[in-house]
Amino acid sequence: xxxxxxxxxxxVMVLSLAACGGKKTEEPAKTEEPAKTEEPAADPxxxxxxxxxxxxxxxxGYDAAHIEGVKNACAALGISDSQIIMKYNIPEDETCYDxxxxxxxxxxGIIFSDSYGHQxxxxxxxxxxxxxxxxxxxxxxxxxxxxxxxxxxFPYTYESRYVSGVVAGMKxxxxxxxxxxxxxxxxxxxxFPYAEVVCGYTAFLLGIQSIVPEAHMDVQYTNxxxxxxxxxxxxxxxxxxxxxxxxxHADSTGAPxxxxxxxxSGKEVYxxxxxxxxxxxxxxxxxxxxxxxxxxxxxxxxxKFLAGEEVPTDFACGxxxxxxxxxxxxxxxxxxxxxxxxxxxxGIKDGSLKVFDTSTFTVGGETVTTAFGLDTxxxxxxxxxEAIVDGAFQESVLRSAPYFALRIDGITELNxx
Amino acid sequence: xxxxxxxxxxLLRIAKRDGISRPxxxxxxxxxxxxxxxVSGIFIFAVTKLNPIQxxxxxxxxxxxxxxxxxxxxxxxxxxxxxxxxxxxAFKMKFWNIGAEGQVLIGGVITAGIMRAYGTxxxxxxxxxxxxxxxxxxxxxxGVIPATFKAVWNTNETLFTLMMNYxxxxxxxxxxxxxxxxxxxxxxxVINQQTKAGWFPEVFGxxxxxxxxxxxxxxxGMFLYLKYSKHGYEITVVGDSVNTARYAGISVKKVTxxxxxxxxxxxxxxxxxxxxxxxxTISTSTAGGRGFTAIIVAWLAQFNTFVMILISLLLVFLxxxxxxxxxxxxxxDYASNIITGIILFFILGSEFFINYxxxxxxxxxxxxx
Numbered sequence: 001x002x003x004x005x006x007x008x009x010x011x012v013m014v015l016s017l018a019a020c021g022g023k024k025t026e027e028p029a030k031t032e033e034p035a036k037t038e039e040p041a042a043d044p045x046x047x048x049x050x051x052x053x054x055x056x057x058x059x060x061g062y063d064a065a066h067i068e069g070v071k072n073a074c075a076a077l078g079i080s081d082s083q084i085i086m087k088y089n090i091p092e093d094e095t096c097y098d099x100x101x102x103x104x105x106x107x108x109g110i111i112f113s114d115s116y117g118h119q120x121x122x123x124x125x126x127x128x129x130x131x132x133x134x135x136x137x138x139x140x141x142x143x144x145x146x147x148x149x150x151x152x153x154f155p156y157t158y159e160s161r162y163v164s165g166v167v168a169g170m171k172x173x174x175x176x177x178x179x180x181x182x183x184x185x186x187x188x189x190x191x192f193p194y195a196e197v198v199c200g201y202t203a204f205l206l207g208i209q210s211i212v213p214e215a216h217m218d219v220q221y222t223n224x225x226x227x228x229x230x231x232x233x234x235x236x237x238x239x240x241x242x243x244x245x246x247x248x249h250a251d252s253t254g255a256p257x258x259x260x261x262x263x264x265s266g267k268e269v270y271x272x273x274x275x276x277x278x279x280x281x282x283x284x285x286x287x288x289x290x291x292x293x294x295x296x297x298x299x300x301x302x303x304k305f306l307a308g309e310e311v312p313t314d315f316a317c318g319x320x321x322x323x324x325x326x327x328x329x330x331x332x333x334x335x336x337x338x339x340x341x342x343x344x345x346x347g348i349k350d351g352s353l354k355v356f357d358t359s360t361f362t363v364g365g366e367t368v369t370t371a372f373g374l375d376t377x378x379x380x381x382x383x384x385x386e387a388i389v390d391g392a393f394q395e396s397v398l399r400s401a402p403y404f405a406l407r408i409d410g411i412t413e414l415n416x417x
Numbered sequence: 418x419x420x421x422x423x424x425x426x427x428l429l430r431i432a433k434r435d436g437i438s439r440p441x442x443x444x445x446x447x448x449x450x451x452x453x454x455x456v457s458g459i460f461i462f463a464v465t466k467l468n469p470i471q472x473x474x475x476x477x478x479x480x481x482x483x484x485x486x487x488x489x490x491x492x493x494x495x496x497x498x499x500x501x502x503x504x505x506x507a508f509k510m511k512f513w514n515i516g517a518e519g520q521v522l523i524g525g526v527i528t529a530g531i532m533r534a535y536g537t538x539x540x541x542x543x544x545x546x547x548x549x550x551x552x553x554x555x556x557x558x559x560g561v562i563p564a565t566f567k568a569v570w571n572t573n574e575t576l577f578t579l580m581m582n583y584x585x586x587x588x589x590x591x592x593x594x595x596x597x598x599x600x601x602x603x604x605x606x607v608i609n610q611q612t613k614a615g616w617f618p619e620v621f622g623x624x625x626x627x628x629x630x631x632x633x634x635x636x637x638g639m640f641l642y643l644k645y646s647k648h649g650y651e652i653t654v655v656g657d658s659v660n661t662a663r664y665a666g667i668s669v670k671k672v673t674x675x676x677x678x679x680x681x682x683x684x685x686x687x688x689x690x691x692x693x694x695x696x697x698t699i700s701t702s703t704a705g706g707r708g709f710t711a712i713i714v715a716w717l718a719q720f721n722t723f724v725m726i727l728i729s730l731l732l733v734f735l736x737x738x739x740x741x742x743x744x745x746x747x748x749x750d751y752a753s754n755i756i757t758g759i760i761l762f763f764i765l766g767s768e769f770f771i772n773y774x775x776x777x778x779x780x781x782x783x784x785x786x
Binding site for chain 1: 700
């Protein structure tokens with residue numbers, strides 16, 4: 001009986017705690033509202049709180065790029081580090097919703113999330129907190145969400161992929177000219193079989209083909225954005241099939257490390273990374289990495305937000321604005337690579353070089369003349385405009401997130417589900 | 418001089434306590450908590466140079482800082498409690514049900530499937546009842562399969578239930594790939610985001626009110642079932658000695674299967690609560706390791722479901738606190754997990770001093786406290 005009473009007491013305590021909690025926040029919620037509306041007269045940069053939800057932490061190259069991007073953008077706009085609230089290792093499930101709501105309750109005016117799978121949970125939070133702007137990076141549902149405070153943004157990553165392909169192509173040409181390689185065989189470690197990845201590896205191969213037209217590529221997926229072990233294994237599998245250059249769309253250093261190990265054993269293999277400079281883990285195997293400068297995008301969004309203007313629903317920009325780049329060329333790069341890279345960047349910036357020029361690739365042996373813009377619901381009906389205009393696929397124009405999902409000739413997917 | 422005393426007496430000896438008074442037991446626990454706070458305080462200061470008091474405030478803030486956070490803490494506590502309540506009868510019977518994770522998942526998958534399929538055609542109350550029944554059945558099946566094998570062929574239930582987890586995880590992965598939204602995101606997204614069909618309705622103006630009510634009813638029910646019902650008595654007897662149970666005319670086979678059916682059913686229902694009442698989505702992380710954490714909850718509480726409330730609350734509280742200190746002080750997750758690890762170590766360790774006493778050299782048995 002005594003035991004039972006003690007437990008009952010405990011139960012009452014738990015419930016009363018909850019009740020206390022309930023009362024507490026109704027007050028601050030009320031006091032915060034007027035404070036916000038009075039403030040705009042003062043410097044908005046000193047008041048704003050920025051939230052960032054990361055799918056991993058700074059150990060992942062992709063997240064590190066976002067963390068750095070937000071910090072640099074905020075520094076440029078006079079927002080101090082203490083005004084940024086970062087949440088790390090948030091999985092792509094309801095935890096993201098809990099986190100987004102918690103950030104909103106902590107007074108964040110604008111909240112970013114960095115992974116594709118976060119977006120619907122961000123959207124859920126956006127529908128509940130109308131005064132807060134939610135930006136799902138690499139998301140694609142903002143335009144159709146019907147919410148004024150839910151946004152997407154994405155850089156023209158395919159441009160940097162193409163240029164990193166040029167670097168790989170130069171190396172491949174050098175190897176073939178020297179007689180060290182006869183089959184221009186490329187391997188690609190992909191994360192998931194969907195548009196963002198497809199767009200990336202297609203641009204990469206087109207970059208290579210601009211130097212070595214007969215190059216062909218195998219893609220194997222890891223079904224994870226960040227899995228150092230799996231990425232290393234896939235890279236090894238591709239190299240044992242005879243691939244000479246391993247590209248990647250996955251966030252760890254797993255693949256470059258594996259390539260470096262094989263290179264050290266005397267084989268001619270090279271790696272092209274993503275997000276971060278891979279020279280530290282693969283000093284002689286890494287050629288370069290395709291990189292995003294997220295700070296440019298964050299700064300654009302935050303500038304609009306601070307100025308009290310409408311934050312764009314779908315924001316994308318590329319090399320012309322400095323949003324994409326490639327990392328420093330490795331010592332193994334072929335002679336003349338820098339010149340070829342400069343020429344490609346110049347062409348992309350002035351518009352004379354179109355990455356997805358339909359004359360450079362075929363699908364099923366034929367040149368593509370028409371393609372879907374968006375098909376978000378997967379019903380094979382075009383939701384928005386035609387994607388192919390003026391003989392080139394217009395990537396990231398109809399919406400910010402990539403939608404190039406054509407499987408071009410010369411690319412073989414080894415394990416698409 | 419007696420011949421028994423050989424060699425030197427060790428500095429410390431450990432002896433089992435015959436019994437301990439309740440205040441003394443709680444005294445030991447309180448001392449353990451205070452010690453844990455001091456030790457982790459030293460750790461915090463040594464490694465991060467932060468003021469430990471501020472860090473403790475942050476832990477509390479993370480769990481109860483706002484009403485929203487309090488409710489998330491309560492929601493997660495209820496979730497853990499529900500699984501713990503489900504595990505209690507099985508473990509009391511000494512049936513090592515390591516399969517709660519799978520039972521929760523399979524209940525969750527069924528719930529999510531029904532929610533997706535009939536979200537537009539059935540009204541929410543009907544939908545909720547169907548989902549609850551189906552999740553109970555699914556969890557039940559997941560529990561009965563290993564129980565039947567154990568009862569009939571005496572297979573090892575620890576391995577069997579563990580393997581059933583992987584089956585459930587693979588089924589979940591398959592369904593996630595099948596129900597992906599948007600395509601390519603590798604997540605099911607929020608199910609029925611616009612219509613909220615099949616979601617728990619608000620009770621007393623609280624989003625998670627129904628979760629609390631359901632789980633507390635189960636908690637009280639399980640307490641009464643184990644303590645006062647004939648079934649509960651049979652479970653205790655089978656748990657203590659299978660031979661005694663046979664001698665007393667209890668069908669061990671029947672009790673094993675029946676108890677696992679109940680255990681699985683409650684875990685399946687936990688999956689329903691997780692999906693319909695909290696996440697509104699399904700992924701392999703829906704159970705999120707709670708099926709294993711709940712084993713700690715059940716054992717620490719010695720199958721007293723009311724004590725389980727406190728233990729689940731403590732575990733969830735520490736977890737939410739760890740997330741908050743990681744974010745607030747820019748520590749990584751590992752540092753904050755060490756702090757919660759220290760606290761848990763002392764609390765678990767205190768049970769040792771409740772069950773055993775340490776006798777110093779030179780002291781006589783009777784003098785030792």
